[in-house]
Amino acid sequence: MNMMSSARKKLVVVGNGMAGMRTVEEILQRAPGMFDITVFGAEPQPNYDRIMLSPLLAGDKSFEQIVINSLAWYQANNIKLITGEAVQDINRYSRTVTGEHGSVSRYDILLLATGSNPFVLPLPGVTRPGVMTFRSVADVEQMLSIAAPGKNAVIIGGGLLGLEAAHGLNLRGMSVSVVHLMPTLMERQLDASAAHLLERKLGARGMNIYISANTESFDGAGDNGHVQSVTLKDGQCLKADLVVMAVGIRPNATLAKACGLATDRGVLVDDTMRTSDPDIFAIGECIEHNKQCYGLVAPIWDMAKVAADHICGVAQPVFSPVAAGTRLKVSGIEMFSAGAFMGDKSTEDIVLRDAARGVYKRLVLREDRLVGVVCFGDTRDAGWYFELLKNGDSLGTLRDTMIFGPATATGDPDTALAALADSAEICGCNGIKKATICNAIAEHGLTTIEDVRTRTKASASCGSCTGLVEGLLKLSLGADYAPEAAKPMCKCTLHGHDEVRRRIKNAALKTIPAIMQAMQWLTPNGCASCRPALNFYLLVAWPGEYVDDAQSRLVNERMHANIQKDGTYSVVPRMWGGTTSAQELRAIADVVDKFSIPAVKVTGGQRIDMLGVKKEDLRAVWQDLNAAGLVSGHAYGKALRTVKTCVGSEWCRFGVQDSTALGVALEKATWGSWHPHKVKLAVSGCPRNCAEATIKDFGVVATDAGWDLHVGGNGGIKVRATELLCKVMTEQDVMEYACAFLQLYRMEARYLERTAPWIERVGLKYVQERIVDNAEIRTALFADFLYAQKFAQTDPWAEEASDKTLGRKFNAIAELV
Amino acid sequence: MDGMRVVENFDDIGALEDIPRLGARTVTTTLGDVAVFRTADDTLYALRDQCPHKAGPLSQGIVHGDSVTCPLHGWVISLQTGHAMGLDKGCTPRFTVKVENGRILLASGVIA
Ligand code: SRM
Ligand SMILES: Cc1cc2nc3c(=O)[nH]c(=O)nc-3n(C[C@H](O)[C@H](O)[C@H](O)COP(=O)(O)OP(=O)(O)OC[C@H]3O[C@@H](n4cnc5c(N)ncnc54)[C@H](O)[C@@H]3O)c2cc1C
Ligand code: SF4
Ligand code: FES
Numbered sequence: 001m002n003m004m005s006s007a008r009k010k011l012v013v014v015g016n017g018m019a020g021m022r023t024v025e026e027i028l029q030r031a032p033g034m035f036d037i038t039v040f041g042a043e044p045q046p047n048y049d050r051i052m053l054s055p056l057l058a059g060d061k062s063f064e065q066i067v068i069n070s071l072a073w074y075q076a077n078n079i080k081l082i083t084g085e086a087v088q089d090i091n092r093y094s095r096t097v098t099g100e101h102g103s104v105s106r107y108d109i110l111l112l113a114t115g116s117n118p119f120v121l122p123l124p125g126v127t128r129p130g131v132m133t134f135r136s137v138a139d140v141e142q143m144l145s146i147a148a149p150g151k152n153a154v155i156i157g158g159g160l161l162g163l164e165a166a167h168g169l170n171l172r173g174m175s176v177s178v179v180h181l182m183p184t185l186m187e188r189q190l191d192a193s194a195a196h197l198l199e200r201k202l203g204a205r206g207m208n209i210y211i212s213a214n215t216e217s218f219d220g221a222g223d224n225g226h227v228q229s230v231t232l233k234d235g236q237c238l239k240a241d242l243v244v245m246a247v248g249i250r251p252n253a254t255l256a257k258a259c260g261l262a263t264d265r266g267v268l269v270d271d272t273m274r275t276s277d278p279d280i281f282a283i284g285e286c287i288e289h290n291k292q293c294y295g296l297v298a299p300i301w302d303m304a305k306v307a308a309d310h311i312c313g314v315a316q317p318v319f320s321p322v323a324a325g326t327r328l329k330v331s332g333i334e335m336f337s338a339g340a341f342m343g344d345k346s347t348e349d350i351v352l353r354d355a356a357r358g359v360y361k362r363l364v365l366r367e368d369r370l371v372g373v374v375c376f377g378d379t380r381d382a383g384w385y386f387e388l389l390k391n392g393d394s395l396g397t398l399r400d401t402m403i404f405g406p407a408t409a410t411g412d413p414d415t416a417l418a419a420l421a422d423s424a425e426i427c428g429c430n431g432i433k434k435a436t437i438c439n440a441i442a443e444h445g446l447t448t449i450e451d452v453r454t455r456t457k458a459s460a461s462c463g464s465c466t467g468l469v470e471g472l473l474k475l476s477l478g479a480d481y482a483p484e485a486a487k488p489m490c491k492c493t494l495h496g497h498d499e500v501r502r503r504i505k506n507a508a509l510k511t512i513p514a515i516m517q518a519m520q521w522l523t524p525n526g527c528a529s530c531r532p533a534l535n536f537y538l539l540v541a542w543p544g545e546y547v548d549d550a551q552s553r554l555v556n557e558r559m560h561a562n563i564q565k566d567g568t569y570s571v572v573p574r575m576w577g578g579t580t581s582a583q584e585l586r587a588i589a590d591v592v593d594k595f596s597i598p599a600v601k602v603t604g605g606q607r608i609d610m611l612g613v614k615k616e617d618l619r620a621v622w623q624d625l626n627a628a629g630l631v632s633g634h635a636y637g638k639a640l641r642t643v644k645t646c647v648g649s650e651w652c653r654f655g656v657q658d659s660t661a662l663g664v665a666l667e668k669a670t671w672g673s674w675h676p677h678k679v680k681l682a683v684s685g686c687p688r689n690c691a692e693a694t695i696k697d698f699g700v701v702a703t704d705a706g707w708d709l710h711v712g713g714n715g716g717i718k719v720r721a722t723e724l725l726c727k728v729m730t731e732q733d734v735m736e737y738a739c740a741f742l743q744l745y746r747m748e749a750r751y752l753e754r755t756a757p758w759i760e761r762v763g764l765k766y767v768q769e770r771i772v773d774n775a776e777i778r779t780a781l782f783a784d785f786l787y788a789q790k791f792a793q794t795d796p797w798a799e800e801a802s803d804k805t806l807g808r809k810f811n812a813i814a815e816l817v
Numbered sequence: 818m819d820g821m822r823v824v825e826n827f828d829d830i831g832a833l834e835d836i837p838r839l840g841a842r843t844v845t846t847t848l849g850d851v852a853v854f855r856t857a858d859d860t861l862y863a864l865r866d867q868c869p870h871k872a873g874p875l876s877q878g879i880v881h882g883d884s885v886t887c888p889l890h891g892w893v894i895s896l897q898t899g900h901a902m903g904l905d906k907g908c909t910p911r912f913t914v915k916v917e918n919g920r921i922l923l924a925s926g927v928i929a
Contacts (some may be wrong), residue, residue: 181919182859183838191858192838212834342858343883346897525839525857526881528886528893551839555877555888563888567874812831815845815852815926 008036011311012097012107014087014255016041018050019284019300020113027307028077030191033323034312037079038105040097042086045137046071051297057140057168091258092277111266112256112275116249116295121156125218131229131243132429134165138594146242149173152794154230154240156215160328163198166207167330169242177208177238179215179230180249189326189337192359193353193377193524196513201333210236212238240550251286251293259782266293271318273307281306289319300326325386327379334375336382338387340364341372352403353520354378360517362524363403368394370402381405417471425460426472427465432668437469441476443649449473464547467497467520490529492521497750498696504541512538512549528554533751537639540746541672543788546669555637560796561618568619570611571597572635573625574671577645577663577683578606587628591621604641605680607633622797631795634671638752640742641678643667645691648685648702657702659685662731666700666738672793675740676749676758681738694722695756698738703727707734711741711767713758720756723764726772740771740781743788747781827922828916833859838902841876841885844923851878852913852920854896856883862896863914863923869894869907 012028016039024037029196041047045067053068074081076157078405085099090110098104116131132142136599143165147153155162157262158180170176178185184195185202199209215232218240220226230238249265259792262268262351264277266288273281283303285294294300299321309315325338325376343349343364350363357377363385364372369392373385379423380689383405388395395402441444452458452469459469462491474481486496493500500519509515512534516526526534531552556562572587584776586606598612622632634641645663649655663683682693683700693699704728710722727739728734744767749758757766770777835853838844843850843866850866852875860883866876873889883896893902899909913924 034894187859342860344860344897349882486913523882525881527881528891531879549879551837554879559877563874563877565871565889567877568871746924812845813835813842814828816828816830816847816923 003360009034009108011035011037011111012105013037013111013113013558014090014803015113015115015284015286016043016047016081016083017113017115017284018047018068018297019115019286019304021047021216021603022301022304023111023113023283023307023311024079026304027312029309030314032310035109037077038107039074039079039081040085040087040099040103040105041081041083043136043138044084046081048133048137050328051336052169053134053137053140054164055193056137057143058331059168060170060331063137063490076267079557083355087255087312087759090255092259094214095279100103106538108279110280110281111307111311112286113284114252114255114286116251116285116293119250120245120250121215121247123215123217125220125227125703126245126402128218128220128225128227130220130241131218131245133245134161135249142242143169143242144172147172147174149177151241152177153242153244154179154238155244157246158182158211158231159248160186160189160207160326163202164329165244165246166202169244170205170207174242174614174705175206175208177210178202179210179232179238181212181214185211186328189328190376191333191342191362191374191524193351193362193513193517193796194335196335196336196511197358197376197517198328198333208238210238228356234477249295251288253286253288256282256286264288264291271306271320272310272316273303273319274310281307281311288488289321294321294325296326297794298322312462320388321384325373325382327382330506334377334379336375337373337385337585338380338382338386339370339372340366343372345737347371347373349524349704350403351522351524353517355518355520356758361403363393363583365399368396370395376698381791416473417468426468427456428806432456432458433767434472437472438476441473447473447477447481466619489533490527492530493519494522495519498775500534501537501541503747510538510542510546512552517768526552532557536674536676536751540788544791549776557638559615559618560622560632560636561613562636564611566612568612568614570631570635571611571621572605572607572609572616572626572685573614574604574633574667575607577643577660579645579660579664580608584628584630587625587630591624594624595621596603597621603635605635606644607635607642609635614717617799624797626798631671632797638672638677639679640670640675641680642669643670644680644682646683646685646690648683652685654688655702656687656704657685657707658693659702662700662734664732665693666735669735669739670742673746673789674792675742676748676751677754679742679745688699695719696722698740698741700734706730709734709737712764718756725764725768736782738777739773739785741767741777743781743785744770746785746788827913828887828925830921830923832863833916833919833921839880841878841880843874846925849884850874850876851923853923854880854885854912856880856896859916861914861916861921864894864896864899865910865912867876867909868892869899869901869909875909897914898912 034468047069049066052061055061082103084100087097089098090099096104096106118135124428153174153176155166155178158178166176166178184192184197216231216233218227220228227243229239230240239366253263255261256267267282267286269275269282269287273283275282284300306317306319309317317660323339328335347364347366353362359377370388375382423433426434427792437456437458446452461464488494489497498549510516515534525743535549561571579813581793595617597610603609643663643666645660648659649657652747655687679697681698682691684691684693684700693701694710695713695715703709708727711725713720713722830844837855838855841852841854843852851863852866854862866874868875868887870892873887875885877888878885884893886893892905895902899911901907915922
């Protein structure tokens with residue numbers, strides 16, 4: 001017996017986990033009986049599938065189902081298993097390892113497979129009962145001892161592990177919140193678009209997701225009481241019976257370091273999985289190879305093969321990591337990502353968004369090769385993409401159609417549509433089948449999308465099937481089909497402005513990413529042309545609800561000032577109807593002196609412009625102006641600019657009405673409103689028209705009988721005089737008609753279309769039908785305008801002054817001088 | 818091929834959250850302002866804050882994909898290379914920038 005064992009080499013394995021046991025299996029395959037094998041495991045269980053802890057937590061699997069190597073297996077293979085005893089010491093001179101309970105084993109070859117430790121945030125209260133990590137069976141047991149329907153769980157970390165914990169606890173009936181530091185979930189596996197879809201899906205399952213949120217402390221009674229709540233840095237307090245921290249892992253290199261092996265973040269190994277001591281190998285999550293650590297099993301399986309070859313001396317392969325793919329194991333949420341899915345220098349994207357099915361796919365190409373993949377909502381083709389990625393072959397002609405997956409990668413979408421059964425549903429909202437649409441086209445001689453919508457209702461609601469309906473028109477009419485020539489908004493989309501606005505309303509799209517997903521944008525986040533337009537459309541569609549996106553504003557609107565050719569800004573405070581006072585003028589004069597503003601000018605809009613203000617001074621300038629009661633003039637905005645007035649009947653010998661007072665009232669009612677383009681009003685006190693009202697967007701001219709209302713004028717390169725909208729009697733009428741007109745313009749004109757080209761496009765008659773002939777529409781528009789103004793009339797500068805960020809955007813973040 | 822690559826001396830210029838996604842902030846340096854951009858994917862890029870066209874402040878433009886549109890006359894500049902895209906010709910110097918533990922580190926050397 002003694003002779004036998006001394007004849008065989010002794011292999012000791014530290015760590016009874018996935019990496020260690022896989023290596024042992026590989027060794028047994030190559031050279032059964034070559035080693036006396038001893039395994040130390042700190043955990044009391046035999047080797048189990050750690051990946052399956054998520055289904056174990058969710059209740060989809062039992063512990064027995066996730067065991068990989070049963071006790072019987074160790075016995076059958078003559079392996080001495082010491083469970084529940086962590087190795088405490090390695091002596092490289094006597095070649096012995098010692099366990100915490102005193103077991104000593106000699107080795108000829110030592111294999112370290114100690115895995116990693118969950119990272120624990122060093123925050124106040126972290127040692128309270130109920131605050132835990134997610135790594136082992138013991139952790140799951142502890143969670144389940146607390147989890148119960150109605151109780152609250154807070155997960156710190158919205159990565160793969162955190163979300164799987166959240167899902168499991170959600171299934172156990174807990175009310176779950178996820179606190180994530182970054183602005184999007186799973187940022188290491190998903191790009192922003194896919195993360196947005198994921199967030200929506202989890203939200204729909206009742207989880208509360210707090211993104212860009214930082215944890216402050218874990219609170220409870222006394223110093224050591226069970227956790228009761230989690231406080232966030234912004235002051236929010238979340239109830240918590242259970243806190244799971246899933247903020248990352250650290251390679252467990254403690255033992256290796258203590259016995260003098262080379263370590264950095266992990267145990268350093270070469271291409272053969274050897275550490276700095278040739279008799280000691282290391283593998284799994286505890287290692288660091290070429291500056292890289294690992295947290296997924298696929299590369300670990302490769303390591304196990306390499307290590308086994310070298311340990312048994314049967315071959316001399318080297319470990320060269322290949323891209324690994326990640327999937328989220330949350331039932332009902334399909335997600336896959338692999339490789340350089342974020343894209344980088346010199347990559348290109350192919351993006352497919354199938355809004356109806358909630359699918360997002362992004363393929364990242366470098367030159368002619370696939371280097372990254374993100375699939376959300378449909379991962380059927382993930383395996384195929386992953387193979388293409390790993391093989392790294394030139395894509396050639398596959399490139400054009402590969403986004404549709406292997407099935408259609410060679411055919412074209414029209415063929416697929418033609419092959420659809422007659423009973424296939426095309427329009428989900430209205431339950432319209434393919435045959436219904438094709439029959440209607442044939443029977444009634446329909447030729448356009450609009451025709452089909454009126455006749456069958458197909459694509460008339462959310463509109464996400466518009467592409468399919470168009471495809472059917474094309475199939476039915478062949479060469480006769482001439483698609484409506486709606487000009488796309490920009491190169492990021494195939495849709496025109498009107499279609500986008502229709503969809504925002506009908507499909508209740510409420511954020512820019514939601515529009516881009518639903519309408520299948522071709523770029524990841526739009527461009528400088530579509531983003532400001534979408535931001536505006538959302539503002540108009542969802543007043544009081546939509547939160548303005550500063551990063552989608554053109555510079556002037558973001559800085560609330562006009563950028564000048566030298567990068568300085570001009571500042572134009574409002575002067576209601578062109579009126580001012582000594583106090584206002586004094587405040588302006590003081591500001592000009594205090595900030596050495598180089599130029600002051602009276603504008604063509606009846607107010608004062610301070611030019612050449614430095615970006616860093618903007619806030620302070622406005623603090624002083626605000627203090628004197630002045631507010632922003634929006635001289636920079638696609639917004640209401642000025643209401644010019646003349647002196648009118650108060651002073652002027654010809655004046656028949658008080659044009660100044662009406663102008664001031666109009667400006668007070670309409671300032672702050674955002675529009676497709678700039679909007680200017682003017683009020684003249686008699687037909688001599690000194691306020692130039694007939695070249696304004698909305699011009700008002702007093703007559704003996706009341707007021708003439710004019711619309712659609714502008715100066716500029718192509719001067720256009722207004723057309724007469726109608727005549728009204730009272731100031732109240734003027735107010736109602738003006739606001740109703742502005743609202744119609746806001747709701748229907750395309751971004752960057754001034755009132756003049758808009759009216760030329762839709763016709764004056766169309767506008768009159770709504771504003772003049774139909775009192776019901778007019779009053780509704782008026783009410784909508786007033787409602788929207790409730791949220792719009794805040795001075796941006798007063799807001800900046802109270803902003804917690806202390807105007808950071810106006811200053812450099814750092815000075816390196 | 819990058820000609821010379823001087824990547825010594827990283828300066829901590831702030832936290833990642835100091836820059837909004839799809840936005841930019843500037844850093845004052847002896848060589849003039851440097852604009853640090855953050856894309857939707859949290860990739861950071863740093864360019865001299867001057868458009869190759871007429872020196873417009875690129876930090877004030879709209880960021881989309883890996884490009885920025887200059888606020889003055891709408892040139893589109895690649896954040897990766899500093900080159901003007903499309904038919905426009907010109908280039909803005911780049912700097913190396915990276916994130917470690919949530920902090921933004923900017924290298925003082927220009928990538929030529
Ligand atoms: C400051 C001012 C000139 C002045 O010193 O008087 C001015 C300055 C500019 N005008 Fe103007 N316009 C000014 C009154 C006018 C007027 C007169 C008026 O409002 O009665 C007109 C003709 C009326 C009209 O709007 O149709 C006018 C027609 C234009 C146009 C042509 C618009 C068009 O639809 O064709 C542009 C170009 C544009 O907006 O695309 C323009 C654009 C500009 C811009 C914004 C050019 C730019 O993009 O940088 C200038 C901004 C200067 C700055 O940084 O402040 N400005 N501009 C006037 C500011 C008025 C105010 O208090 O807000
Ligand atoms: C909940 C969860 C879900 C996951 N999902 C996936 C997934 O979907 N896909 C994927 O690829 N990966 C997933 N992983 C990661 C995967 O489980 C790990 O990459 C893998 O388990 C690493 O294997 P390892 O042997 O290096 O470490 P481990 O499996 O952790 O094994 C290390 C073992 O060593 C023991 N040990 C440590 N120190 C000592 C000591 N001094 N003495 C004795 N024993 C010691 C530990 O107790 C442990 O049992 C998931 C992980 C978790 C926790
Ligand atoms: S329009 Fe001319 S005439 Fe009429 S009130 Fe004004 S200044 Fe007087
Ligand atoms: S200065 Fe940038 S486009 Fe002109």
